[in-house]
Amino acid sequence: MKAAVLATGPSMSAALAESLCDYDIYVVVNDAFRLAPHADALVAQDFAWWNEYRRETDRFFGRKFSCNKGISGVEFIDYAGGPSTNSGALGIYVAATVFGAPTIDLYGFDMHGDHYFGAHPVRLKGTSERRRVAMQEQFFALKQRLDAMGVHVTNRTEGSALRAFPP
Numbered sequence: 001m002k003a004a005v006l007a008t009g010p011s012m013s014a015a016l017a018e019s020l021c022d023y024d025i026y027v028v029v030n031d032a033f034r035l036a037p038h039a040d041a042l043v044a045q046d047f048a049w050w051n052e053y054r055r056e057t058d059r060f061f062g063r064k065f066s067c068n069k070g071i072s073g074v075e076f077i078d079y080a081g082g083p084s085t086n087s088g089a090l091g092i093y094v095a096a097t098v099f100g101a102p103t104i105d106l107y108g109f110d111m112h113g114d115h116y117f118g119a120h121p122v123r124l125k126g127t128s129e130r131r132r133v134a135m136q137e138q139f140f141a142l143k144q145r146l147d148a149m150g151v152h153v154t155n156r157t158e159g160s161a162l163r164a165f166p167p
Contacts, residue, residue: 001025003101005091006032006039008117009110011157016107025099029091031117032108033060040099041065043091050074065094086135089142096151104153111135111161139164 003025006017017035020026026039030049033042034056041063044050050057050071057064057073064074067090079085079093088109095101108116111132143164146153155165 001099001101002103002105003027003095003099004105004107005029005088005095005109006036007088007091007106007108007110007157008032008115009108009157009160010113010116011110011159012108012116020107023105025095025101027091027095027099028062029087029108031115033057035116038062041091041094043087043094045085045087045090047071063098065090065098084134085138085142089135089138092142092146092153096146096149102151104151106153106155106157106160106162106165109155109157109160109162109165112159136163 001024004020004023005027006012007029008031012032014035026036027041027043028036028039030044039062042060043065045066047068065077066074067077067079067085069076079090092104095104139162153165155162155167157167160167
């Protein structure tokens with residue numbers, strides 16, 4: 001079984017999402033659900049994000065996940081790293097643990113620049129450089145867990161700055 005996890009980096013696009021057809025499982029992170037409405041799962045951490053896009057995400061038919069409790073219609077997933085992890089790392093974790101994918105390919109994990117859609121609305125926080133440093137650490141912690149589980153992750157994002165899973 002092979003999974004694709006689609007994030008929201010500037011390299012992500014509708015054409016790329018549509019071209020990915022050789023996967024058993026599709027997990028989308030945050031706004032990437034718009035590019036792959038057929039995905040098996042949507043993962044997002046931020047309460048404010050869920051509140052902002054509730055009308056749209058209510059029409060998403062796949063499973064929805066967060067490490068934060070109390071988000072209506074969203075499954076809580078107990079991630080040992082706690083709710084402070086990032087949505088991209090959680091998406092990979094969901095592909096590996098909930099869906100049991102031993103092989104996972106990453107798309108849109110640029111870890112630099114904005115998003116494929118530009119900036120978030122002012123009401124939502126963007127990713128600061130300080131936050132990106134913390135996210136890199138979270139990905140390294142996840143890599144250790146996945147290595148112990150025998151899960152192989154390949155970053156297919158050209159030019160990605162994700163150090164735990166370099167392209």
